[in-house]
Amino acid sequence: MLLINRINSFYDDVQVLRDLSLDVHEGEVLCLLGRNGAGKTTTLKSIMGIVPPRSGEIMLDDTALHLLPPHEIAGQRVGYVPQGRRLFPQLTVAENLKIGDYARHTADSQRERVLSLFPVLKARLKQKAGTLSGGEQQMLATGRALSVDPVLLLMDEPTEGLQPSMIQLIRDVIIGLKKEGVTTIVVEQRVDAVLQIADRVAFVENGTVPMVVNASELADSDALINRYVGVSHQPLAHGDPPS
Amino acid sequence: MDFWPYLLLASLEGAVMAAVLALTALGLSLVFGVMRVVNVAHGEFFMLGAVLAWWFSSVSTQWFGISPALAFTVAFIMSPLVTAAVALVADRLVLKRLNYQPEATIVATIGILYIIQQLALTFYGPDARPVVAPFSYRVQLPWFGYSGYKLFVIAAAVFLLGLVWFLLSRTRAGLLMRATQQDYETAQAFGIPVSRVYAGVFAFGAMLAAMAAVLIVPIQQAHYLMGLDPLLLSFIVVIIGGLGSLRGTLIAALLIGMSDGIISVFFSPTLAKILATTLVAMVLVFRPQGLFGDRPQ
Ligand SMILES: Nc1ncnc2c1ncn2[C@@H]1O[C@H](COP(=O)(O)OP(=O)(O)OP(=O)(O)O)[C@@H](O)[C@H]1O
Numbered sequence: 001m002l003l004i005n006r007i008n009s010f011y012d013d014v015q016v017l018r019d020l021s022l023d024v025h026e027g028e029v030l031c032l033l034g035r036n037g038a039g040k041t042t043t044l045k046s047i048m049g050i051v052p053p054r055s056g057e058i059m060l061d062d063t064a065l066h067l068l069p070p071h072e073i074a075g076q077r078v079g080y081v082p083q084g085r086r087l088f089p090q091l092t093v094a095e096n097l098k099i100g101d102y103a104r105h106t107a108d109s110q111r112e113r114v115l116s117l118f119p120v121l122k123a124r125l126k127q128k129a130g131t132l133s134g135g136e137q138q139m140l141a142t143g144r145a146l147s148v149d150p151v152l153l154l155m156d157e158p159t160e161g162l163q164p165s166m167i168q169l170i171r172d173v174i175i176g177l178k179k180e181g182v183t184t185i186v187v188e189q190r191v192d193a194v195l196q197i198a199d200r201v202a203f204v205e206n207g208t209v210p211m212v213v214n215a216s217e218l219a220d221s222d223a224l225i226n227r228y229v230g231v232s233h234q235p236l237a238h239g240d241p242p243s
Numbered sequence: 244m245d246f247w248p249y250l251l252l253a254s255l256e257g258a259v260m261a262a263v264l265a266l267t268a269l270g271l272s273l274v275f276g277v278m279r280v281v282n283v284a285h286g287e288f289f290m291l292g293a294v295l296a297w298w299f300s301s302v303s304t305q306w307f308g309i310s311p312a313l314a315f316t317v318a319f320i321m322s323p324l325v326t327a328a329v330a331l332v333a334d335r336l337v338l339k340r341l342n343y344q345p346e347a348t349i350v351a352t353i354g355i356l357y358i359i360q361q362l363a364l365t366f367y368g369p370d371a372r373p374v375v376a377p378f379s380y381r382v383q384l385p386w387f388g389y390s391g392y393k394l395f396v397i398a399a400a401v402f403l404l405g406l407v408w409f410l411l412s413r414t415r416a417g418l419l420m421r422a423t424q425q426d427y428e429t430a431q432a433f434g435i436p437v438s439r440v441y442a443g444v445f446a447f448g449a450m451l452a453a454m455a456a457v458l459i460v461p462i463q464q465a466h467y468l469m470g471l472d473p474l475l476l477s478f479i480v481v482i483i484g485g486l487g488s489l490r491g492t493l494i495a496a497l498l499i500g501m502s503d504g505i506i507s508v509f510f511s512p513t514l515a516k517i518l519a520t521t522l523v524a525m526v527l528v529f530r531p532q533g534l535f536g537d538r539p540q
């Protein structure tokens with residue numbers, strides 16, 4: 001579905017991704033796991049064209065994303081939830097969602113779908129995004145990405161700084177999208193979260209992906225986790241009820 | 244004249260000044276806000292607007308023999324459009340190639356300033372030339388008569404500012420501009436053609452300066468060096484209002500324009516400029532984000 005073939009990406013002269021390759025299967029949830037600074041965010045930015053790779057290829061089915069100008073990538077129905085959310089803080093909730101609609105160049109809006117997933121936003125359509133609570137902001141960031149009606153969804157630490165019920169909500173959304181056939185790449189720091197939602201896990205180390213495993217293999221292997229994530233991970237979260 | 248009528252006269256002069264300044268400064272503020280480009284050539288777009296207004300209105304009266312009102316209308320439409328086209332060329336040839344880096348574009352727009360100025364000197368010459376006002380109606384107040392055209396300038400500027408407000412807050416183009424202003428990287432990731440937005444904003448900013456110039460040129464003659472004052476005043480307004488804050492820009496334009504007008508009438512234009520620059524210095528020291536700007540995060 002998405003095939004990343006030996007990309008090399010740089011910030012100015014500093015190379016961050018080194019011959020990174022990754023094969024993402026249709027309809028799966030793939031987790032990127034790795035230490036801080038390993039290059040997870042940069043990988044997503046390279047797919048989005050924000051940090052265009054200097055060499056290598058990124059193929060979305062038959063479309064060469066690396067050859068498109070950055071602003072045409074979303075139009076290929078690639079939705080992006082950036083790390084730290086990156087909402088347009090001075091725009092209202094409704095306007096943020098409208099920006100998501102813009103990429104597809106069609107009049108039909110995903111707004112109803114987004115609002116039915118996140119009914120909380122309905123009451124806040126006229127509120128400035130910057131004044132939302134952290135949880136609401138994450139819902140909006142996710143909703144904005146869904147506005148491009150994605151076939152491929154990139155989520156960078158979508159549960160960062162959220163309370164358990166919110167985390168569960170975001171996970172439910174990811175699982176629901178999977179049922180609709182959406183392919184998702186999600187960067188996650190919390191191993192317990194990875195186990196709950198991922199089909200496969202790609203470890204990112206030093207700007208490359210040395211290994212991809214099935215999520216089930218991760219469950220039994222503390223050695224893998226220690227090698228690629230370091231320090232003993234948080235214990236599995238049990239019984240956070242969905243909100 | 245008594246004090247109060249005199250103050251009224253001074254206020255009217257100030258309002259004309261404020262109206263024109265608000266339009267000009269809004270252009271500078273938009274370009275800085277959206278593109279982070281400090282456009283030192285902004286005053287030259289003002290000058291270009293004025294010079295082209297003279298050209299269009301004199302050509303259309305001399306060659307086609309149309310009335311001053313119609314000639315002015317031609318100038319008011321054509322001069323901002325041509326100025327916008329020049330800005331568009333400058334954007335594509337220069338700013339875009341510099342990747343809109345803040346420092347590089349300052350130097351580059353200084354270059355553009357001299358190029359436009361020298362072209363104006365070459366083709367328009369060193370003379371100051373008037374544009375005939377579209378009408379010469381005088382409004383007779385109980386204490387003095389006042390130029391109807393000046394009142395028209397105030398009204399036209401207010402109308403245009405309203406139009407800009409509408410464009411920015413109610414249209415799709417405005418939404419794209421605001422999104423780009425707040426986070427161009429994310430805007431691009433959501434399909435907004437940032438480079439086209441930049442080109443449009445730069446041309447639009449120049450167009451606002453040119454419109455202001457066309458309005459003023461029946462009052463103040465067109466001259467190839469006339470860009471300096473609006474540039475300085477616009478910078479003053481943008482700094483006082485807060486970089487990137489359009490509301491701040493408008494309020495500051497009103498403040499500076501009115502006080503400049505009033506102080507110029509009662510005392511001297513030089514004192515007005517001294518006070519304005521002192522105010523800027525105070526703002527920079529005590530409230531560097533401007534009176535209405537957001538605190539830098
Ligand atoms: N804008 C930038 N300019 C220069 N270097 C950068 C920039 N962004 C990231 N880097 C560097 O690139 C490397 C990879 O960063 P990246 O953000 O991809 O890591 P990450 O895996 O997402 O980490 P984290 O888990 O902390 O989010 C880091 O060494 C970082 O310092």
Ligand SMILES: [Mg+2]
Nearest residue numbers: 040041042083
């Ligand atoms: Mg990251």
